[in-house]
Each structure stands twice: as structure tokens, then as C-alpha cells.
Amino acid sequence: MRLLHFDYSKRLASTVFHGKTIPPYAILSHRWGDSEVLFEDLGSNTYKEKDGYRKIEFCAKQAAQDQLQYFWIDTCCIDRWNLCERSKAINSMFRWYKNAAKCYVFLSAVSVSTAIEETPQQSNWEASFRASEWFTRGWTLQELIAPTSVEFFSCDGRWIGDKTSLKQLVHEITSIPLEALGNCPLDQFTKSERTEWARNRRTTEEEDIIYCLLGILSIFMPTTYGEGKEKALRRLQVEVEAAGSAPSTIPFSQNNHFVGRESELVELEVKLFRDKQTTIMAIVGRAGTGKSQLALELAYRTRQKSKSCSVFWIDASDIGSLHQSYASIARKLNIPGWDDEEADIKQLVKPYLSRKRPRQYLLIFNNIEDINLGSNRLSTARAANLIDYLPQSNLCSIIYITTNSNIAKRLALQNTIELGAITLRTAQIMLENYLNTPVLGSEQQKAKLLLQELLYLPLAIVQAAAYINTRNITLQKYRSRLVRKKEEVLERSSELPKDKLQEYSTTGPVATTLFISMDQIRCNSALAVDYPFLAACVDRKDIPLDLLEASSPREREDAIKTLNNYALITRRPAESALDLHQLVHHALREWLQKQERLDQQTQNTIIQLLRVFPDYDHSSRKLFTQVMEKFKKVYGDEHPDTLTRRWKEAEELEVQVMETRKRAFGDDHPDTLSSIANLASTFWNQGRWKEAEELEVQVMEMRKKVLGDENLDTLTSMANLASTYRNQGRWKEAEKLEVQVIKTFKRILGDEHPDTLTSIANLALTYQNQGRWKEAEELEVQTVETRKRVFGDEHPDTLTSMANLASTYQNQGRWKEAEELEVQVIETSKRVLGDEHPSTLISIANLASTYRNQGRWKEAEELELQLIETRKRVLGDEHPDTLTSTANLASTFSNQGRWKEAEELEVQVIETRKRVLGDKHPDTLTSMANLASMYRNQGR
Missing domain, CATH: 3.40.50.300 (P-loop containing nucleotide triphosphate hydrolases)
Incomplete structure (x- = not known):
């Protein structure tokens, strides 16, 4: 469970209680508005600008008055992009409300002027209270029933009453029995009685009127948005019947x-x-x-x-x-x-x-x-x-x-x-089942002809029936459109060069029914027709709705419903994503290839991705990573449109986005500066330090001017610039910036804030690179102890600090201390992150280095062989980390005088690095120098 609180710097923070005792907390019940603070907003400074922030302030203030540090609000305590977490949350919600020390109901319908006061205005308050939509919504049912303490407040935070003092009035409004409002155990009521309490309530998503009953009925049931109310109800009934x-x-x-x-x-x-x-x-x-x-x-x-x-x-x-x-x-x-x-x-x-x-x-x-x-x-x-x-x-x-x-x-x-094709008789029954109107005897022959065109393929039949239902046309008219569309496809295929015919030969009934529907959708909604093509450039499952542009949420919703009516997409879950069937996804991509539009559509999709997630920061990282993972799944790790490997293509897109933002917003707009920072990051990842530095200085100076010296974005820019100085060996300049960043972070965020600790760790690295071991060690010990206290012994950041400290010991020749820490880090990383996690593998490599430096060749060799095997399997034979492990093993062989084995490995590394990195890459030159050293030691 994730709970909110305001930290010592008065910033909204969230804490996840993994396997820990959950402290007493308050919980908010409210109606969602158009500008709520969401989970992904918590990592940025913009959440205070949203209208929903005043509800957070209200909840925190009221909780403090009730001597509660923590509070829970559904809008920003559930990571809707984490599928596992979201599924658990929906089914755990009733329990969370039940276990709350206090539940505050924020009634936006009860204004200041009608809040509870002395009579005779009480009648005005009561009328407003009775009319509040809070009492008509599905999800607020469990929020009223589950908690022991429910208190009602007006929109200006004034106390109206609680579930006990207003029990009779709430009973009159909702018809819920007084005993249930008095916290009587729910098993005292039949499940039919409990279901009846939701009869006159409404939800935005039709399925939610069923899902909101899960806790009331003590049922666990996965949610499947897009299935409709009736199907959801049938599933619930099955679960109720199967309770025993x-x-x-x-x-x-x-x-x-x-x-x-x-x-x-x-x-x-x-x-x-x-x-x-x-x-x-x-x-x-x-x-x-x-x-x-x-x-x-x-x-x-x-x-x-x-x-x-x-x-x-x-x-x-x-x-x-x-x-x-x-x-x-x-x-x-x-x-x-x-x-x-x-x-x-x-x-x-x-x-x-x-x-x-x-x-x-x-x-x-x-x-x-x-x-x-x-x-x-x-x-x-x-x-x-x-x-x-x-x-x-x-x-x-x-x-x-x-x-x-x-x-x-x-x-x-x-x-x-x-499974092959279904029989004609089965196909006839299926078509009739999906059609809204029965197939008359006179139309039976037309139905047979249509099904023959559809090759009796179930998905094609479903799409055809959806079109016929939506457009309310006859079977004959639809078949005519089907035949005409197939002829168009054949004509276009004949115009293609012979060497491309085979590439574009897959038409199929699903593709044909799809594009009949798409033609019609294009006439009615240009927005709706764009969405499937965008999805075709991402993946067929869980396409984030945030990627779908629209002038308003209602316009986007209408477009999605249009696609759903034609059976082209499935919403699951409704509040975050949509799915395409595998054949629909394939047909859309094939069409884009035919039209030679796939690359352009992909580029447009990436630009849209950058527009939706302008900053690759905490607030957007999961969303960004999710979409990029889907790109990689479609195109492969090395495709230019993954933005993660092919820096040149990333650079071109980032320049394009940056120039567009300059024209649209101006040079000093935060989004423009974010684009410049992204471009600097791309230069940094390529080792183009000078170009990165020029942009980072520009961003830092502009942010100082626009946002101020102590703004978190300004400090991030300074930290990035310090990292660039460090990578160029400009230690003094890096140190000056890092010390300044640390002092400011300590003053603004506190000594134990994660950003402060990261800055201290960076300064320690700068000292380490200068051989200032004592100063580096002091900072690293401080960071390790603080991270253990704040995050725990097994947090990844704690393990990183321990590994850095071990490196400092290693560089001082304090092998025993280095080894003890490295073994501890490896064991914890294996348990927490897994045997094949990159951090685990780096830790193993560090221990092997410690063994190598002590002349413990057999132990080093054993670890290095394990590393090479794992990295080949996980990363591939030509990955830089795999090659580094191979080069290290060659060094171990060389130090033992096993020249032939060492030479074979080093030659292999050189050839691969030349091919992958180029002749003049520093790693390639290092390998060549190592090989020359081997020859020299052999007198060659």
C-alpha cells in the first residue's frame, strides 16, 4: 500500500509499505474532476498547479488535526501503469477504506454559502447535501460502507457531520439500512440485499457499476474493461455462485x-x-x-x-x-x-x-x-x-x-x-448470433455467399457483423462492399513491382473487413481513424491512452467508442489503455508499408511520445519506458526508432522537437529547455562532451534566469554539467558545482533526501577519480549509512553506495575490506534483483577484479567465465559488457603466462570492437594495446 505525507521540506511524498506495519492513516472520498493530481505528477513540481491539489491540502490538513501523518487518495496513490499494482488496488480498495482511521468525504456540491450554519439556513444546506452527486456514484458506495469513521465536509473544508450524526439523513438519501450505516458486519445482509444498494448509482465506465461491488460482496475478480456491464455482471454472478x-x-x-x-x-x-x-x-x-x-x-x-x-x-x-x-x-x-x-x-x-x-x-x-x-x-x-x-x-x-x-x-x-476453419453451418450460427437483427429465410443464400468471402474466419465474421449493426445495412450491401474492397486490393497489388508482390500478398478477410470499417470511420471521425495507425507503430496490447491526442477527453472517448463499435479495438483497462487483435495490428502495419508511410508514421509517433513525455524524469519514466519497450518489441533493440541505441536518429528527432518548441513557446520556455537538455543527454551518451557541455551551460543559465538558482530543475542542470566535467577529467570544475548542488539540496530538501544523497555520491566519485581516497571514503561511508537508515540494507541505491565504497578500498589496495563489501553486495543483489540483473553482474565483475589484483587467478577466472556466459545469454556476444568481460578474462590468462589462450580472446575482442565500435574507439585501442603488451611479454 502506498501512503502520502508532506516531508520536512513541505513537499508531497509517497511511501510504499512493503511487508511493513501500515501506520494509522486517513483516506479521502471524493468525485474525480478534470484536473486531478495523478501518481505520475508526484515527481514534478507542477502538481500544485492542478485544481485537484486543494483536495490534497484539505486532506493533509484534516489528517494533521486528527494527529495522522499519513493519508491515502485514489488519484495519486495508485500507479495505474503498473498492471500488477493496479489489479491488486481495485480488489483491495474496500479493505483499505475499512482499515482507515478516518475517512473524509469532500463534497464539492456543497458550497461555502450552503455549508452547515445556524437555522434557518439549515434547510438550504440539507437540500444541497441531499442533491450531492456523491450519493449517486458507484465507487462511493464502498467508501460510505467500509470505514468505521466517515466525516462529511463542504468544498471549503467545513465540517458538516459524520456517518453517525447524519445516519438518518444518509439512510433517507441512499435507502441503505441504518444497521449497515452503523458498521454492522456485512455478512448480516444477503448478497442480493448488498447488490440492491447500488441499483440507482452510476459510474463513468459501465463495467464499474459491477466492479464497485467486489468489496461489498467479498469477491475477488480480475477487471476486464470493454466487456460491458452485462458480461461483467455475469462474471460476478459466477463468482458469487462459486463462493463455496x-x-x-x-x-x-x-x-x-x-x-x-x-x-x-x-x-x-x-x-x-x-x-x-x-x-x-x-x-x-x-x-x-x-x-x-x-x-x-x-x-x-x-x-x-x-x-x-x-x-x-x-x-x-x-x-x-x-x-x-x-x-x-x-x-x-x-x-x-x-x-x-x-x-x-x-x-x-x-x-x-x-x-x-x-x-x-x-x-x-x-x-x-x-x-x-x-x-x-x-x-x-x-x-x-x-x-x-x-x-x-x-x-x-x-x-x-x-x-x-x-x-x-x-x-x-x-x-x-x-484448429482450422469452422464449418459453414457453424459460421451461419455465429453470424446470426452477432447480428442485431435475425437473418430471414430469403437472406440465407446471401449470408452463405458473404461467409464464403470471409473464409468462415471467426474474427472476420465478428468485424463484418459489427459494421452491419453499426451502419444498419443489409447483408447484400455489405458483401458488395467486401467484393469491391478485395478488387481494389488486387488492382493495387498489380501496380507493385514484381519483387514486392510476395511482400504484400497477405490480404485476408480480416484485413478486408478492417479497411471497409476504416473507410467508413474516416468519413465520420478523422481522429478515430488515426488511433489504430498510431497503435500499429507501438504494439498490439496496452497502448497508453495518453498517447492518443484529442482536443478534449470527451472527444478522445468518442473516438475510442467508435472504434469499439466496429470491433476494431478492445479497451483494457478503460482508464489507461487499449488493445488491438494480432491480425488487426498486422494488417495496419502491412498497409502502412504498402503506402510507404510506416517510417513517417513511426516518426510521428515518436514525436507524439516526446510531446506527451517532454521530460524523462520520475513522473514520466515508467510511461516512457513502457512505450519504448513496446517499440523495441516491434522493431528490435537496434532499430533507429527505439531511441536507445541509434543516437544519430535520436539526435535528429530531438533537434526537430527542440526547434518546434522554440518557435511555439520561445527559447526560455520550460518545455524548450527540456528538449535542449534531452539533446545534451544524447551527446553525453555518445561521449561528445564539448557539445553536451555547451547545451548544458545554456540550459543551466536560462533556468537560473527563469526559475531561480534553487529550483530543482536548475540544480539538475548543474548536476548534469558537473557529470560532463567529470567525464572530461575537469575535476575542479566538477567539484565546485557538486559542492554547490549539495549545499542547496541540503537546505531545500534536507540531508537525507534521495537527491541530496545522489549528489554526495557524485562528489565522492570526483574525489575518487583524483585519488583523494580519504575524502571519497568519508563521503561514501556517510552515504552508505544514511541510505541504509532511510531506504534499508537491500535498496538498490544502498547497494550502489556499498559498491562505490568497495571500489575506493580496492584503489587503496585494501583488498580484504573491498572483498567483504563486494561479496555482501553480490549476495544481496542476487536475492533482491536476481542472478542476471546488470547490477548483480557488475558486482561480480568488481569482485573478480579484486581477486585479479591479489593474484588469485583461479577465483578471478571462475567468476569471469560465469560473467561471460551470462552476458552472452542476456546481452549477446557483441555487447560492450560481454566484450569487457572477455577482455578481463584475457588479462587473467595473460597474468598467468597462458599466452595462447589470452591472445585468442584478445584478438576476438579486437575484431568485434572494430566491427561494432570502429577502429578508433577508445575500447578498441585499449584492446590493441593489451595485445601489443602480450606480444612484448613474449618477446615477439
Whole structure:
């Protein structure tokens, strides 16, 4: 749980209580406005400018009066970009309100003039109180019921009354029984009675009127925005009915339109749990054939037939999604430690499911694209093999869903079910199920002809039906448009050069139905038609809504609803992102390639990314990283549009953004200065110190002039410039700036603020680089002790400080002290970050260096071989860190007189560095010098 407080410098700060006792706290209940302070705003100085800040001030002030240091507000205490955290928060909300020491209800509808006063104005106050929309909203239901203490305040912070003194009036307004308002245990009321309390309430998202009941009904259920109210209600009913059955997690409603696949269903059901042995099966087929729908139907049938069988639905498309699914399982099974966000979720769930229990389990792994799951920076999980997550139990059956037949055979051997096209009869039933109006006898032949054009592909049928419903046209008219669109595609293909025909030959019914819909959407909403193309340049899942430009939230919402009506996107969850089907995403990218617009669209998307996240700071880092991870997934680490490796392309874009901002905002606007700082960072990352320095001086001077000497952005500029001086060996200039930054940070933020400690650590590095070991050591010891006290022994920043101190010991030849610290850092890093985390690997490299400097060649060699193997697997053979490890091993061999082995490695490093970095790169020249030294030592 994350709680807010104002620190010693009067800045709003948040604290996460991982596995710690949660202190008493207040909690705010309110209506969301258009300018709320969000979680991502807390890292910047702009949050005070938002209208919602006055509610934060009110809550903090009231909490202080009640002698409470901490408080919780939904708008800025939930990181909505952390999927695992967000899922837990929605299902934990009732408990958080219940455990609050105080709940303050901020009623914006009750103004100062109508706040409670002496009669006769009381009637005016009461009328305003009764009319408040707070009593009509879905989420405020649990905020009224759950807390023991609920106090009502007007919009100017004046106390009106509490849940006890106003109990009769609140009862009259809401019809909630007096006993419930008096904190009577909810199990004294039937679930039907509790559900009735929300009957006349409303929510912005239609599904939320169901989700807001989860805590009231003591139900845990994953949220699936975009499913609609009715489907959400059906899922809730299933959960309520299954309250006494085995716990399960199925994030989708049962598909009432599901038809066909009966033979496949029978085969799956027969083989499940056969002879009390683990059954492993795979459903394989091309995208759009209904694999997930088949598995979903099986999941619901299994639950209906076996109340003792738990069914867990797991998204295995990447490590982050897998981690989130396992977190839901842990929460559903109430596994000890499930609410500790730092826990290794695999080590919670896998052993639990592997134990001998009377209960059966069915695990459905959906969206498997690769067995080796890449790492996700938004998740604490490391890169892993899917097989590592599988429990070992005779009562645990597993179904894999994939489009890749090789993956299916590897996971399930020959025990696979391959889905092809559905039959004509099944396709007819499906089409009729999705259409709003019945297919009359006279139209049956037209339906058959249409389905033939659609190749009986379920996804194409769904999209066609959505268009027919939205436009209210006949089957014949839609088929005519389908035929005409296919002819257009063929004509355009004939105009392409022969060598490109194969590249653009994938048309398919899904692409055709997609672009029929897109043509119509283009006529009605230029904004809506742009969104899918933007998504095509990012990824097909969890596209942040912040990337979708619109003149107002309502305009954006209307555009998204238009796309949803045509079945082209799915919102999940509604407040943050949207999804595209795999085939839709592929078709959009293919169209952009045909039109030779993919590069331009990608560039536009990146510019939009930079516009949305102008500063790569704490407030935007997760959002920025999330989108960049998606770019890397689509294009690969080395594609120019990842902005992380190809500095030249990044530089061009940053110059373009900088010039645009200069014209639009002026030279001294904060956004313009941020763009200049970003360009300086790109120069810095390339070692172009002089160019970086010129820009950093410009930014620093301008920020001093506009923002003042003690503004945090100004201080950041000074710290960046100091780092540039340090990298040029200009120690005195670096030291002067760093000392100034430290003094100011201490005065503004305090001695123990993270920024202050980082500045002290930087000054220690400057001393270290000058060989001023004693001064460096004093600062590093101070930083280590403070970070341990403030962050704890295992925080990454604490470990970094310890590693720096070990380096200082090493440079003084104090090998024993260096070794002790390095071993401690390695063990903690492995436990906290994982064996293959970059920081862990750097720590291992440092220990190897310590061994090497003591002449402990065998121990150094053992660590270096381990490093090379891990870095090759994680980073690749040609990564700079892999080459550095290889060069270090060559040095170890050389020091033992093992010239041949050393030479082979050094030659390999030189050749690779020449190819990757160039002949004149400092690392290449160092390798050449090392090889020359070897030859010299051999008399060659």
C-alpha cells in the first residue's frame, strides 16, 4: 500500500509499505474532476498547479488535526501503469477504506454559502447535501460502507457531520439500512440485499457499476474493461455462485455467441485429469480461428462440472503479463505473502500448486509467442523460461494456446489440437448470433455467399457483423462492399513491382473487413481513424491512452467508442489503455508499408511520445519506458526508432522537437529547455562532451534566469554539467558545482533526501577519480549509512553506495575490506534483483577484479567465465559488457603466462570492437594495446 505525507521540506511524498506495519492513516472520498493530481505528477513540481491539489491540502490538513501523518487518495496513490499494482488496488480498495482511521468525504456540491450554519439556513444546506452527486456514484458506495469513521465536509473544508450524526439523513438519501450505516458486519445482509444498494448509482465506465461491488460482496475478480456491464455482471454472478467452490481466475465472461468446436471440446474434456495424471495439451491454429474462445468455453464447462477444480487463466505473451496472472492466482488462493509487492511471485505460486492437495487445477496459458519470455522493466520479474513457471503435480492439467505449431509440439509433444476453419453451418450460427437483427429465410443464400468471402474466419465474421449493426445495412450491401474492397486490393497489388508482390500478398478477410470499417470511420471521425495507425507503430496490447491526442477527453472517448463499435479495438483497462487483435495490428502495419508511410508514421509517433513525455524524469519514466519497450518489441533493440541505441536518429528527432518548441513557446520556455537538455543527454551518451557541455551551460543559465538558482530543475542542470566535467577529467570544475548542488539540496530538501544523497555520491566519485581516497571514503561511508537508515540494507541505491565504497578500498589496495563489501553486495543483489540483473553482474565483475589484483587467478577466472556466459545469454556476444568481460578474462590468462589462450580472446575482442565500435574507439585501442603488451611479454 502506498501512503502520502508532506516531508520536512513541505513537499508531497509517497511511501510504499512493503511487508511493513501500515501506520494509522486517513483516506479521502471524493468525485474525480478534470484536473486531478495523478501518481505520475508526484515527481514534478507542477502538481500544485492542478485544481485537484486543494483536495490534497484539505486532506493533509484534516489528517494533521486528527494527529495522522499519513493519508491515502485514489488519484495519486495508485500507479495505474503498473498492471500488477493496479489489479491488486481495485480488489483491495474496500479493505483499505475499512482499515482507515478516518475517512473524509469532500463534497464539492456543497458550497461555502450552503455549508452547515445556524437555522434557518439549515434547510438550504440539507437540500444541497441531499442533491450531492456523491450519493449517486458507484465507487462511493464502498467508501460510505467500509470505514468505521466517515466525516462529511463542504468544498471549503467545513465540517458538516459524520456517518453517525447524519445516519438518518444518509439512510433517507441512499435507502441503505441504518444497521449497515452503523458498521454492522456485512455478512448480516444477503448478497442480493448488498447488490440492491447500488441499483440507482452510476459510474463513468459501465463495467464499474459491477466492479464497485467486489468489496461489498467479498469477491475477488480480475477487471476486464470493454466487456460491458452485462458480461461483467455475469462474471460476478459466477463468482458469487462459486463462493463455496474452488477459487478460479477467468478474466473474461463466457461467450454467449460461442458455437461449434464440439468435437474439440469433447477431446479436451476427456483427456483432462485422466487417470489422475497431469495432462498437458496445446491448442494451435492461425490467428483469428477462435483458439482462446475454445479454451474459454472449456474453462467455464470445467467449473460447472467440477466444483472442486480451480481454473486459472494465464496471459503468457510476455513476462510482465505472466507475472500479473500469477499475482492474481496468489491473491485468489490467499497464499501467504501475496500482498508483498517485492515477493518472488513464481516462488509463491509454483510450490503452492505443486503440493499434494485434494483439489484439481487447470492452468490455461494463453498468447504464447515464445517459450523464452523477455524481461519487462515494469515488472519485478526477470527474463525467464515459461517451463520454469510450471508446477509439478499429478492433479494439475495444463493447456497451452499458441499460433506456433513448433512451440505447441515442444510443450505438449504430440498432444495438440489444431484448429482450422469452422464449418459453414457453424459460421451461419455465429453470424446470426452477432447480428442485431435475425437473418430471414430469403437472406440465407446471401449470408452463405458473404461467409464464403470471409473464409468462415471467426474474427472476420465478428468485424463484418459489427459494421452491419453499426451502419444498419443489409447483408447484400455489405458483401458488395467486401467484393469491391478485395478488387481494389488486387488492382493495387498489380501496380507493385514484381519483387514486392510476395511482400504484400497477405490480404485476408480480416484485413478486408478492417479497411471497409476504416473507410467508413474516416468519413465520420478523422481522429478515430488515426488511433489504430498510431497503435500499429507501438504494439498490439496496452497502448497508453495518453498517447492518443484529442482536443478534449470527451472527444478522445468518442473516438475510442467508435472504434469499439466496429470491433476494431478492445479497451483494457478503460482508464489507461487499449488493445488491438494480432491480425488487426498486422494488417495496419502491412498497409502502412504498402503506402510507404510506416517510417513517417513511426516518426510521428515518436514525436507524439516526446510531446506527451517532454521530460524523462520520475513522473514520466515508467510511461516512457513502457512505450519504448513496446517499440523495441516491434522493431528490435537496434532499430533507429527505439531511441536507445541509434543516437544519430535520436539526435535528429530531438533537434526537430527542440526547434518546434522554440518557435511555439520561445527559447526560455520550460518545455524548450527540456528538449535542449534531452539533446545534451544524447551527446553525453555518445561521449561528445564539448557539445553536451555547451547545451548544458545554456540550459543551466536560462533556468537560473527563469526559475531561480534553487529550483530543482536548475540544480539538475548543474548536476548534469558537473557529470560532463567529470567525464572530461575537469575535476575542479566538477567539484565546485557538486559542492554547490549539495549545499542547496541540503537546505531545500534536507540531508537525507534521495537527491541530496545522489549528489554526495557524485562528489565522492570526483574525489575518487583524483585519488583523494580519504575524502571519497568519508563521503561514501556517510552515504552508505544514511541510505541504509532511510531506504534499508537491500535498496538498490544502498547497494550502489556499498559498491562505490568497495571500489575506493580496492584503489587503496585494501583488498580484504573491498572483498567483504563486494561479496555482501553480490549476495544481496542476487536475492533482491536476481542472478542476471546488470547490477548483480557488475558486482561480480568488481569482485573478480579484486581477486585479479591479489593474484588469485583461479577465483578471478571462475567468476569471469560465469560473467561471460551470462552476458552472452542476456546481452549477446557483441555487447560492450560481454566484450569487457572477455577482455578481463584475457588479462587473467595473460597474468598467468597462458599466452595462447589470452591472445585468442584478445584478438576476438579486437575484431568485434572494430566491427561494432570502429577502429578508433577508445575500447578498441585499449584492446590493441593489451595485445601489443602480450606480444612484448613474449618477446615477439
